[in-house]
Amino acid sequence: MTKILYLMRHGQTLFNILHKNQGICDSPLTQQGIADAKRVHEYLQQNNIIFDHAYTSTQERASDTLELVTDQPYQRLKGLKEWNFGLLEGESQRLNPPFDSKLGSVGNGYVQYGGDSADAVQKRMVKTLTNIMIQKGHQRVLVVGHGASIYLFLKNWIPLDELLNHIELRNCAILKFSFDDETKKFTYLETINVN
Template sequence: MVKTLYLMRHGQTLFNKLQKIQGICDSPLTAKGIADTKKVGKYFQREHIKFDHAYSSTQERACDTLELVTKQPYQRLKGLKEWNFGLFEGEDQFINPKYDVKIGSVGDAFVPYGGDSADAVQKRMVEVLTDLMNRKDNQQILAVGHGASIYLFLKNWIPLDEIVKHVEMKNCSVLKFTFSDNKFHYNETINVVD
């Protein structure tokens, strides 16, 4: 049986607006983040998209996003948290390690500074989302998480050049996947806000 995952990035936060590195550190949703998140909720209502269950990262910006999108109960999961950027947390984005185009990430660059490796984050995301989709009563679910960890999850299922050419993942983007035989199949990115 084919199941469906709607994987949403949280709304714009203060650190997004200020271009600060935001992984395990948190900042509140901006007025734009709140308004955009409500637009996504209205989109789901308009399209008659309902969820068996909803899940969020334990971080406040993701929980707040989910609560603005739907009023249904949800479960917070540490496995959906953002990448830990170690000592880079809260710093200006321009000091981020150099992106390696060959591997499509910064790899282990944050590890010497107390952060996670890209592979560890990707493995965690694949495991938690696979577990959720394998639950008997989960046919169509919503999960709210974070840009970098969602990107690494997506990179596990489609080639990097496809992501670069076809996937624009802004705040409040929703990636739709189908799931069968323990594999995720990327369908589309839903962007209802500017």
């Protein structure tokens, strides 16, 4: 039987507005981020979308978003955390390593600053989300996470050209996937933007 994953990016934060890196560091949701998450809550109610399980990263901006979207119990998982940007945490995004269009990321660019490689984050996200979805009774699951780590997860399942040119990952965007228990593969279905 096909399972469905709703993978959502957290609401807008103060560091999003200031264009600062927030990987393992955190900043609070803005009033816009709170309002957008409440709109997602309304959308889910209006479309009778009910989850049997919900998960979030251990970071406050993600768990705060999830609590605005649904009042059901949830589990926090370290495997869903954002990319660690090392010494560039909290710094201007202008200081980031250059994006490599062939790789579709900065590759090992943050490693020199004590951060994670893109491959390490991608493997962690694929493993964590697969481990969530293979569990019994996990037919329709909500996961709230972070922009860069979700992007790297997407990169594992979607051709790079399509990802770069056709998928927009706004704050509070929901990426809908099907998951096949036998092959353990995710298939991207659509992006839901309510803001």
